[in-house]
Amino acid sequence: MEYTTLGSTGMEVSSLCLGCMSFGSSEWQPWVLDEEESREIIERAIDLGINFFDTANVYSSGKSEEILGNVLAEYDRDEQVVATKAFLPPEEDPHPNATGLSRKTIEQELANSLDRLGMETVDLYQIHRWDYETPIEETLRALDDAVRRGQTRYIGASSMWTYQFADALHTSDRLDLERFATMQNHYNLVYREEEREMLPFCEREGIGVMPWSPLAGGYLTRPHDELDATTRGETDKYIDRLPYRDGGGPAVNERVAELAADHGVTMAQIALAWLLHKEWVTTPIVGTTSVEHLEDAVEALEIDLSDSDIEYLEEPYEPLPVAGHE
Template identity: 40%
Template structure:
């Protein structure tokens, strides 16, 4: 396994992050794995040297964190793992059970710590963006959690570039804990972050730990072929809405062509592309089989040449302003 620094911090994380959205309760999403099925996958990830594990309180309404708390510490010491979680999505029906008020941030972290069976998280991140957020309140609350010892580092997810810039600047101006990472959607088919967000993060040495490097599984196989159908693809309306454009299929075909030429899996080509992009520290992948972990780790050794990178880049179809995607 390879490791890299999390932005300007001295913390080192694996060059692949394990995403735990697919672990929790199948009642939330039918493709999600319960604890017994998740156990060998988490063990394989730890044994492969993956130390960066990312989850969220919203995944399976907290069950993802619960499974991690029940399983992860059987295979690794707390000190070995860089554990990341997120908050912001609804965790109840009342108006303060979501968003980035000081009230909800503190309550959400305390609840996550109980589920994860730990007294701190290494990286706390915002989740879905809330346009009416008071950014100063968010920055101060995150800083106070670091000072309390419940959080080590803070970052953001799927936040507009202007808002993230403001958070970074507010933290600096007020002498508060800096944001060390950005978790944005990024893959061969989805490169909107290259417009502003990624250049900003690279300029300020903020770690990019993107999610969906495989485009929610779209880049793994041609789902138009019924033999390649999966429970996730068939039930994930986001994928159907945002990864079925002509350019997306062109990217898929290019990925498949390179994979066939190299004798590797399409998922490995997609991961290798993400790993080769400037500023990308640790793409976060999901796994629902032990074999998925081994495949992802093998992608670290796949180095795409310039011709292959140009061919993949040439398939990109930009999304219009105001497109309803991350």
């Protein structure tokens, strides 16, 4: 495994982060694994040297955090980097203050997440989206207090407009509060809108970039007319709303297949290798329900793409409407 520094922090993370949205309960989403099956993937990830895990309070209504915490409890906590998030409304027991980024919600949700994880501290606490209802000053003061209390070591943000992220960083600097250290954004070969502003901005500000859905939720792992061939492809309503099949998506997918055949590797490995060649990416968050696919992802770290391979993969892309946040 290769390790890299997370943005301008001093913390070292594996060059792949394990996404834990697929762990929890099939009652939440039909493709989600239960504890026993999830354990196998998390343990294999640790064997392979992955030290960075991303979950959220809403994944399987908290069960993902519980499972991750149960498995990691059997290992040395010092060796792990654990990230979770708040903001989105829970599907079970929703109440007005279960969602958003007010001081009340952040304090409650962080305490609940730590409880489920069975940890006193997470390494990275992220806001899942921008909260249009709460002033960013309130959110940042609550997050800064959480750092001072030792409940999280760093804070991070996820999909939002670049002007919002710039506003947040500027507010932290103005008020001398903890700054967001990371951006978890939507970025892959068939969704590259983040290259316009967010990624160059993150590079300038020394922000660690951890793209979500690096394989476009599976679209880049098989021929485009076979997206529905897996339970997730068939049932994940969220992927259906993302514009992967529009614009140049199918042509990019075909070129991924062509290069995979040329290099003798899988489509997933080519799509991931492309992302790993992008200097502004720190660590993609891979999501999988299969040990074999996890091993594929780790092998992708060794794939060398030439400049002409990269140009060939990128060429059919056409601008898309912004997707993944509002």
